[in-house]
Amino acid sequence: MAEEVVLHGKWASLFSKRVELALKVKGIEYEFVEEDLTNKSEALLRFNPVHKKVVIPVLAHNGKSIAESPVIIENIDETWKEGPRLLPQDPYERAKIRFWAGFLHQQLFEAMFSVLKTDYEAQERAVKEVHEKMKVFEEGIKCSYPGGSPIINGDNVGLLDIVVCSILGAHKAQEEILRVKFLDQEKYPRVTSRVKALTELPSVKEAMRPHEKLVGVLQLKRARALESATA
Template sequence: MAGEGRVTLHGMWASPYSKRVELALKVKGIEYEYVEEDLMNKSSLLLQYNPVHKKIPILVHSGKPIVESMVILEYIEETWSDGPRLLPEDPYERAKIRFWATFLHQQVHEVLVLVLKTDGEAQAKAMEQLHEKLKLLEEGIKGSFPGGSPAVNGENMGLLDIVICSYFGPYKVHEEVLGLKYLDSEKYPLVTSWVKSLAQYPAVKESTPPHEKSVALVRYFREKALQSPAGVL
């Protein structure tokens, strides 16, 4: 069967890209081995499996590596088709999910990183951009998903749930480090309730690192970024 064979995930505990693959594997009920990578001292296997980008996550299935988190999510969905679905069966509904997942992946994440690695006027400008993206996302959810949640069903997380959780799941960590609030329940009630409800899923709870550990790492990278003109995040 297509889903048979050993599964290994090479990742990093704080990476949103690694976290989304981990969540997808848990939602699907796929047994896997996890390999924590030191991104400051990349393993020979990481370089062998992903010689182009030299990044995590890397999913190795039956000895074959799959890279790029969004590609991996699609691979998991297609390979383990008998498990809980990450995407709806209807082509139009799938297209909407993919559109908003791409929006988060390509636009929201970029602005969120800018907020985390800047201060002063640059950060204020980045915050304006982030609020613009959140407003678009709020309106998009309202228009695209009348039920208020893009989950495939009421019990399992879908692909878009996983992507938004990977970015906004640690919002409390970001807000503590920044001293700023961006996930506002009055401005963005649907996005906020969506993120908070996802935090209650068992798979998310199992995958969430200790709060203080995450705060310490984000604070470290923010300080490093502020010390460097080009930033490091």
């Protein structure tokens, strides 16, 4: 019997994109269901039984559902062992990947989101914080991976690459809206080079959000955030 793999998410969600990237890297065929969170599908409601909280993305594999992108990605890696590994087998190396993935999500992403939703002095402080986090990540990669990149096998894309892509892969759209440069080859050569290499990979290109559509979404989010701040 053919496997049924269905991803419920939103095209603009970086969390959904992380799971899409993981599926594409693994070579897993799947169906993507675009969810409208103002008019949730019955399937999405059924897949979110805990405290009636609806989250995306949700991956349904042969009728069994998993929520939260970090959990989904690790489950994909364990379920489809025949594909490229997303996490190293070595426990210590795996722990390092998880640490940096958490750092990017909890600190760099939050700082970048603050840039999007602020203006004037508050935005300047947020931009400074982004660059502080970028510097920490650049130095961390330099120390943890002297070869230059936390890849697992050759040129395979791993979990950390997926998180990097979801946050920094759309930097051109972010810079267009905010007039702020996040990636700098001179300041962050390892991070910048890795992002450029990743975004040229066919699997990553296929999963990336369209530039013009993303610009529109970011403009709308920024306008709403600034309006809410002044209300």
